[in-house]
Amino acid sequence: MYRYLLAFLLLTTAAQAQNVEFSKDRFGNDKDGLKAALKEIKAGDEWYEMDPPRYEQALSHYLAAQKFNPNNAQLNLRIGDSYLHSGFKPRALAYLQKAYQLNPDVDPRIHYLLGRGLHLNAKWQEAIAEYKRATPASGSKNTAAFTQDIQKKIKECEYGQKLAAKPTRVFIDNAGPGVNSPYPDYGPVITADESVILFTSRRDNSTGGQHDPETGGFFEDIYQSSRTGQGEWSAARNLGEPVNTDGHDATVGLAPDGQRMLMYMEDNGGDLHESDLRGTQWRKPQKLGSRINSRSHESSAAYTPDGRSLFFVTDKEGGLGARDIYKIEIDGRGPAINLGPTINTQYGEEGVFLHPDGKTMYFSSEGHNSMGGYDIFKSVFENGKWSAPENLGWPINTPDDDVFFVISASGRHGYYSSFRDDGLGSKDIYQITFLGPEKQPLLSQEDQLLASRVQPVKETLLAPPVAIASAQVTILKGTVTDDKTKEPLEATIDVIDNSRNQIIASFRANAQSGRYLVSLPSGINYGIVVRQEGYLFHSENFDLPAGAAYSEVVKDIALKKLDIGVKVVLNNIFFDFDKATLRTESTSELERLQKLLTETPALRLEISGHTDNVGNAAYNKDLSQRRAKSVVDYLVQKGISKDRLTFAGYGDTQPVAPNTTKGGRQLNRRTEFKVTGK
Template sequence: MTTYYDFLSMYKYLLALLLLSAPATLLAQDVEFSKDRFGNDKDGLKAALKEIKLGDESYDLDPPRYEQALPHYLAAQKFNPNNAQLNFKIGESYLHSGFKPRALEYLQKAYQLNPDVDPRIHYALGRGLHLNGKWDEAIAEYKRATPATGTKNTAAFTQDIQKKIRECENGRKLAAKPNRVFIDNAGPGVNSPYPEYGPVITADESVILFTSRRPGSTGDQKDPETGGFMEDIYTSTRTTKGSWVDARNLGEGVNTEGHDATVGLSPDGQRLLVYMEDNGGDLHEANLRGAEWRKPQKLGSRINTRSHESSAAYTPDGRSLYFVTDKEGGLGQRDIYKVEMEGRGPAQNLGSVINTQYGEEGVFLHPDGKTMYFSSEGHNSMGGYDIFKSVYENGKWSQPENLGWPINTPDDDVFFVISASGRHGYYSSFRDDGLGSKDIYQITFLGPEKPPVLSQEDQLLASRVQPVKETLLAPPVAIVAAQVTILKGIVTDEASKQPIEATIDVVDNSLNQTIASFQSNEQSGRYLVSLPSGVNYGIVVRKDGYLFHSENFDLPAKAAYSEVVKDIALKKLDVGVKVVLNNIFFDFDKATLRKESTNELERLQKLLVETPALRLEISGHTDNVGKAEYNKDLSQRRAKAVVDYLVAKGIDKSRLTFAGYGDTQPVASNASKTGRQLNRRTEFKVTGK
């Protein structure tokens, strides 16, 4: 028997089902800002209407200033949250702000209140869903979207919709296989409640420079168009615990009263590429002298044009530049080019493998000299600009690889840089844990899950016959090892111990060519050199009034990342001073000079020519392996081979003597492989000047 209470319960259940299945439009009502609805709160209505009017003043401009309209619209929405048109305007404004994903809730509410709120509603909903990673729902809305009334180029609209759908399809695939990364806010030393972006770092991550629009900018001016502070460049250094100290403004040497933004930084942090607004947007270069940055100088006409040049990156040797421009003749809206800094030839477009019909931006070259990171709206982007990686091998660039989710998002992801080790990347992003606006974030690449622990060989101070090798244990969680060695340290005067500015030449011993030259900092003496794997390097440190110092790094093509600290004390030319010639090589167990020795021998010859009174003893040394008599004879024959070379090049033999000391003058313990390597050496001693 069915009771009244049973009937009532069933009625309530059926009513609930009906309400759940009813269109959202039947449950929500579009509420107008009118006296009929808000007659009891005339003051509140008046204030809300005033906010809407102020918002419309920015919204209706050409082009609209959405971010300036937003706070006014949001204030009015607090008074009346159920107006379809206002919710649509808030959603559209968010779509053009730094917090685009927030648009979705307002656009969905606008549609629920009135499905005909605006002809662009389905396109806007598609964008909101797209930016929130709701790929399938976004595709459905894009397919329902139609051109706005009065649209002349419907073909362009159709192409845009098709591209957005492809982006959603790409996003769905990439998000299904997320990368193992940590993405952490760089912290209050770098970030503020105001926008920070465009990070650039030294190869060893010890220094970061970035752009900020915070109070205290040079001239303390505000941009009349956006209302925000002008861009200035700031810098910070990393502590031993990994945090960043409070950033400081670079000052008037670099920053002006206009917009000044970071673009690129040399691996050693001594040369900075700066974007300035003159001539529509040009690239400049500033140099660090001691602790102060010099005034940026505009780069030449082979780089800057009447068009817009927006980003650039040095090659590790500092001799070439990759840059982005929208000048005529490109393949798309913005393309990446390469140019030799000291050459005369025109900049070369990188071609269709890299550049697309859409925009490319934010180019960065890894210190390994062959891996390029850049952002593109083309390729398989999941929305806006995505970050891609390409490797230059066998004379061509590889097909760009999307860095994937969650590094890339449906919004613009631009201006990514990565450390020489490949472990950390840096870029700017709007995220919920931000300090107020766009912040700089550090990406930690974790690599494949539970990889095997492998042993790696770290090439350290390789010289003479065989390179020194040290076996290291890979970390339990490995990353893809960067094939580059970072050599850094401080150059000082051996006697005074004071830092000095010196020239560091990087020589390809197999080619006997100087491939790069750098300067140590004149105040701190610090230097940093990036050495891509696959080359036998000679490192020569020189300064007028001092004897040169050489080191050797023979890095196999697959040599993994390592960081070597080598402080160098230069010696003045005095009688009794000894200098090791680390880039003189002999055939195994012979006194035959190898061709890789040529550059070092020519350097020694030049020293003798430039100092006519200089007299030298050339000496050979061995470790204690083998018989003493044999070692002494071999070392003497090797020393003589050097003297014979110099005499054949015109040096008076009366200025030279030679001696073989075998294992009698060790400079390190013979108990270790490294020590024995250091003991096998050729050196010279000043005997007269």
């Protein structure tokens, strides 16, 4: 017994002897080095012991001292603790382990801190063991809160272990030097087609060039980059005034077409503002109203695809947790509605983003089945309620905070910011490429059907292709120009639900480029109407059945002025099959035509019907004429004088596309009007 006790005492003494103090006895031969190291420790302690502590400022001083003496337990502990409160949290573990090795009694918090270090390095079981050994500080009045925190972190490790065992198939790549810099870059927002990215950065060319006195870094500014022809991001430019100010200015949301931006500005505790793009210039941000902003902190927001509602995050009173997600109609009068306990938890929610499909929401939460800090979740609004949030999984989510995630309309690429070893300096923006489920390895498997034969009959079994989940939305984009001059036009694009005869969204083409982008969630028969004062309207039809997969349609539109001989196709006039009976989905288009005639009393039109070349030519001509007459009859019933209208059926004699393809035949089956007088 004595022998074992002696051995234990000797081991303990040896372990304690490894801890090297910063003393003259130990470093008498290098007094200058010792003096410099002690000076660094004193400077670090001043930051570390502030209220609240300034860990990142302390860290640089502690690391300098640690180079002189790497074997001091207390210094290693403080370095580890400082890293736990920095962007590079996983680096804490090595220093905390060394501190414990040098002196197991270095700090009453050591097991908790070791648990955190192990947790942040995804060492799940080891972290759980340390959390179970952790105890509250002596005399602590918050034992219950400490116990609750430990239990939550153990649960996070258990969730993390399960999620890491079945990783999500993704590539995670640095967005590159066009976007990222040696300074912190974060908070990306993108247009639906990924052609433009805006983000927040703390660079040395920030507006005003001042440092934040609390963090020591530069103030936040908003930057913009665009896709080049090679698919890379162009060098990001500072948006400058009036968007960026001398204070903090940060991106939080962007409309799918990139024409409206939501941003955070540091006033009244932190409020949400909106700026819109006119040509190439972002206008001065306007503070959103008191129905959204409060005396509390509003930190992130997202538009619905129609631009009529807003999801936003606030910690105002009355919520379910630290921060909650709310929804509000922008032009309405009612209050913001809390999304409820399916989405919001007793913990914090953050970084809300609504996909252009209008029903899929991404957000970050400290609750649900987070593997640590904030994790990114997905929920879908169907049958009048939000689905249970789904963790996006490992390695997208990590044991650290994963916040402010956005995803392209295609669902193929996501973007967020992270501290990683391949970063360009500090926090960087990364692109996530979703690969879909893994294909089963059956491509070369051969099944021996008759093993008794000398030459067995073999059958090659091919695994079925695995489709990558596709978003149920269509992106319509292009440019609007004058038909003759080809100059871009700042036209209005109305999106109409033909089945309800209702405008559900309105957008504007960019004033300088004429570019527009509209996101169309599947499940609706859409009428698209492009209008500009002094021009005839232009219509398009997109009948997207429920479940229609993602597609991207480029449609350049040339608006025509009202001149004799000009023809306009009425793409949203529909007839019953093989009949001249107008369907109710035609109402909006017919009303537009009626309004045009009412507002232009001298206008005279020929309404004409056209078919493809399938079937009997005489029958097609008769059908097209009867359909044109149905349109005229409708307009006359609505009060338009009959002598202003004529009708004609041309059958297949005036094709606008080859009849050799399905798409060409569809274009030839049309109703149009021609200006015959004005």
